[in-house]
Amino acid sequence: xxxxxxxxxxxxxxxxxxxxxxxxxxxxxxxxxxxxxxxxxxxxxxxxxxxxxxxxxxxxxxxxxxxxxxxxxxxxxxxxxxxxxxxxxxxxxxxxxxxxxxxxxxxxxxxxxxxxxxxxxxxxxxxxxxxxxxxxxxxxxxxxxxxxxxxxxxxxxxxxxxxxxxxxxxxxxxxxxxxxxxxxxxxxxxxxxxxxxxxxxxxxxxxxxxxxxxxxxxxxxxxxxxxxxxxxxxxxxxxxxxxxxxxxxxxxxxxxxxxxxxxxxxxxxxxxxxxxxxxxxxxxxxxxxxxxxxxxxxxxxxxxxxxxxxxxxxxxxxxxxxxxxxxxxxxxxxxxxxxxxxxxxxxxxxxxxxxxxxxxxxxxxxxxxxxxxxxxxxxxxxxxxxxxxxxxxxxxxxxxxxxxxxxxxxxxx
Ligand SMILES: [Zn+2]
Numbered sequence: 001x002x003x004x005x006x007x008x009x010x011x012x013x014x015x016x017x018x019x020x021x022x023x024x025x026x027x028x029x030x031x032x033x034x035x036x037x038x039x040x041x042x043x044x045x046x047x048x049x050x051x052x053x054x055x056x057x058x059x060x061x062x063x064x065x066x067x068x069x070x071x072x073x074x075x076x077x078x079x080x081x082x083x084x085x086x087x088x089x090x091x092x093x094x095x096x097x098x099x100x101x102x103x104x105x106x107x108x109x110x111x112x113x114x115x116x117x118x119x120x121x122x123x124x125x126x127x128x129x130x131x132x133x134x135x136x137x138x139x140x141x142x143x144x145x146x147x148x149x150x151x152x153x154x155x156x157x158x159x160x161x162x163x164x165x166x167x168x169x170x171x172x173x174x175x176x177x178x179x180x181x182x183x184x185x186x187x188x189x190x191x192x193x194x195x196x197x198x199x200x201x202x203x204x205x206x207x208x209x210x211x212x213x214x215x216x217x218x219x220x221x222x223x224x225x226x227x228x229x230x231x232x233x234x235x236x237x238x239x240x241x242x243x244x245x246x247x248x249x250x251x252x253x254x255x256x257x258x259x260x261x262x263x264x265x266x267x268x269x270x271x272x273x274x275x276x277x278x279x280x281x282x283x284x285x286x287x288x289x290x291x292x293x294x295x296x297x298x299x300x301x302x303x304x305x306x307x308x309x310x311x312x313x314x315x316x317x318x319x320x321x322x323x324x325x326x327x328x329x330x331x332x333x334x335x336x337x338x339x340x341x342x343x344x345x346x347x348x349x350x351x352x353x354x355x356x357x358x359x360x361x362x363x364x365x366x367x368x369x370x371x372x373x374x375x376x377x378x379x380x381x382x383x384x385x386x387x388x389x390x391x392x393x394x395x396x397x398x399x400x401x402x403x404x405x406x407x408x409x410x411x412x413x
Contacts, residue, residue, distance in 0.1 A: 047123045047373040052386070054115045061107050063326065066319040069100070076308040078103075079316035089315075093156045094149060096315045101145070112137060120231070123373060128230045136230075139192055151177070152318075159300075159313040167297035171290035178282055178289075179241065186240040186248070196223045196248065204259055208247075208266050215270045215354055222247045222266070224254055233372045238269045241278060257367060260360035264351055271350030277343045284339055292328040299324040333385070340388040348395055349402065358403040365395050 069075040082095045117133045120126035126133070154173060158166035181189070190196070199205045199222045208222055220243060227235065227250035234253040240246055247269050253262060272278070299320055300312035309317045329336075352361055369376055369392035377393045390398075400407045 043123065044369075044373040044375055047119075047125075048375040048378070050119055050123075051115075052382070054111070054119065055386075058111050058115070059330075061111065062104075063323065065104055065107065066323050066326075069103075070307055070319040070323070073308055075100070075319050076316040079314065089156070089160060090153060093153055093315055096318065097149060097152055100318070125232050125373065126230065127228060127232060132230070136193060143189070143192065155321075156313065156315060163312060167293040168290075171286070171293045174289045174293070175282075175286040178285060182278060182282065183241040183244055186244045186246055190225075190239065190248075194225045194227065196225055198222070199224050199249070199254075201254065204254075204262060207259060207263060211263055211266055211354070212270060215267070215274055217270065217274055219247050219270075219273065220245050222249065224249050224251050227252045228255065234368060235372075236265045236269055238272045238278065245273075247273075252371070256371065257364065258360070260355075260357060261364040261367065263355055264357065264361045264364040267351035267354045268347045270354065271347030272343065274350060275343065275346055277347065280343060281340070284336065288329055288332050288336065289325075291332070292325040295328050296321045296324040337386065337388050338384070341390050344389045345395075345398065348390075348398060352399055352402050358399045358406050361399050362396050365392050365399075368392070 069078075078099055079092070079096055082092055082099065086092055086095070116137065117126065117128075117130065120128075128136075151174075155166075155170050158169050158173075162169060186196070199208070205222065212219055219238075220240075223246055225248050227233070232252065233250075234256060235250045236253055237248045238245070239248055247266060249262065249265070253265060257265070297312075300317055303309070303320055304312045304314070304317060307317070307320070309320075348361075352358055355361070368374070374392050376391065378387065378391050383391050383394075389395075
């Protein structure tokens with residue numbers, strides 16, 4: 001799991017991981033205006049539903065796989081077999097991770113392909129060729145492998161070295177790691193998938209700088225990101241920490257939106273910046289990972305005599321550790337999403353106050369929602385459980401509530 005340093009302006013459909021398999025559509029679709037056809041809402045609903053089903057299937061498949069290899073004894077057999085090649089605990093962790101990872105690929109790879117390529121093309125979101133998608137997928141896998149190996153080696157070293165306090169040290173290490181990754185993301189991780197260039201449009205650039213000054217803040221630059229090579233979807237984010245902190249605008253946003261609307265998007269990102277939301281997000285994730293490590297500590301201690309394990313530090317118990325951590329983060333997902341929606345609402349409120357242009361805010365939301373095939377009015381239960389951002393209709397409603405006179409005037413004229 002890579003820490004997610006980015007906040008995205010749009011809804012939960014947007015995959016915010018740096019290795020996001022970008023969303024699809026034929027290249028010609030790039031120049032077409034936002035869809036206005038009557039089937040639009042239907043297609044947005046179908047897209048969101050398909051994404052949701054895929055999310056559940058991927059989750060269920062991953063958990064079922066871990067449960068199966070743990071209960072069947074396959075995990076123990078694999079670890080013992082690998083031990084016949086090496087007695088080195090570091091090498092053993094690496095070999096076990098690779099073997100189990102490969103064993104999951106017959107399930108994981110088709111799901112990745114369906115979600116990242118087939119589905120995105122089916123709904124006209126992706127602008128990527130198969131090979132461009134595959135290359136991104138390979139880079140994502142390699143990055144995951146390197147980061148995963150470093151973290152796993154560290155956790156198992158702690159398990160061997162500090163059997164009673166490993167979980168607290170591991171949690172502290174994860175927090176430090178998340179901060180470092182957030183700091184490095186814009187300069188080290190995101191450029192693996194996207195090209196960043198300083199904003200080219202000078203006139204717009206000046207407007208945006210003035211907006212930053214109005215917000216009483218300076219950002220370390222506004223960059224554009226070549227999203228259009230991969231997707232029709234538009235997005236923007238505040239990324240990085242300290243000297244790498246910057247505002248990133250998708251070129252898809254710059255192409256398809258009016259200057260007023262780009263301002264509304266930037267104002268929302270400035271809201272996160274002024275509210276120090278990256279730090280709040282990191283703090284919240286740190287809390288959940290600490291609880292996860294504690295739960296894993298208890299689970300490994302309790303079950304380490306069962307399943308044929310030789311103790312908590314036995315690598316064959318990794319499925320148990322992963323299941324426990326996944327269980328904790330699933331349990332906290334609704335709270336984590338509610339927390340995120342709260343920060344998003346505050347950023348929206350800040351943006352509306354800063355620009356004093358609710359009409360541009362509403363048209364931005366509408367355009368973003370259409371472009372990204374968002375469900376404008378998801379079922380409240382779905383929104384509560386799964387949405388990291390308020391629904392588009394909720395965000396528009398808030399703008400109307402903040403500026404009642406403005407909208408009354410517009411509707412009567
Ligand atoms: Zn946001």
